[in-house]
Amino acid sequence: EIARAFLVPEPTIAQRIVRAKRTLAAARVPFEMPPRAELAARLASVLEVIYLIFNEGYTSTQGTDWMRPDVCHEALRLGRILAAILVEEAEVYALLALMELHASRLPARIDSSGAPVLLLDQNRSRWDQLLLHRGLENLARAELLHQPLGPFALQA
Incomplete structure (x- = not known):
């Protein structure tokens, strides 16, 4: 993987x-935890790996399933742990927001036969409202820290 x-x-x-x-x-x-002076240089790699884990679950490259929600949820768990530790890092909240917003759509991404459903065709009532709400809250947290927007904030 x-x-x-x-x-x-x-x-x-x-x-x-x-x-x-x-x-x-x-x-x-x-x-x-690395010293503050080393954190910025190392954090980007950590965030990238967590997002790669999430993407492997969101669009699986292994087996016959289109997605692997358990892998997505593991990436979300790692993101939440990181957000609890690094409360002053906007891009951590932005990554968590991005993953939660995407994960909110997991229930609607495949139909009853297991075929993928395009975003425009998804039944929005099947979206996970709690994850959607959490994603928007974490994006707002990232913005409140008034730090330059990174790639995850821009995608979210």
Whole structure:
């Protein structure tokens, strides 16, 4: 799944993971929040990975299912954890908003036979109103922080 998300062969990703594990072990990198000075540089990568996870669930590249809601919900869970920790980061709220707005439509994205339904043809009464509301709230939170709009805010 990681290889498909990054559009590279599986052996390449497997090698990268092995090398990364070795590097982290050799450097004895602690599993903790980075210092504020390093946060901005590292946060963008974390947000990108969470969004890649979400997209794998939203438009599945594995198996015969068009989507995998459990994978979407896992990405949402990770986004909420990050938002609880990084309360002053607008782009974290923006990513969460984007994922919640998309996830609100999951119940309407496929018909009873499992075929995809285009956005214009979706029955909006099937959209998850709680997720829709949460998405709009998180977008408003991002805007209230008065930080430059990043890619997730613009998409949301």
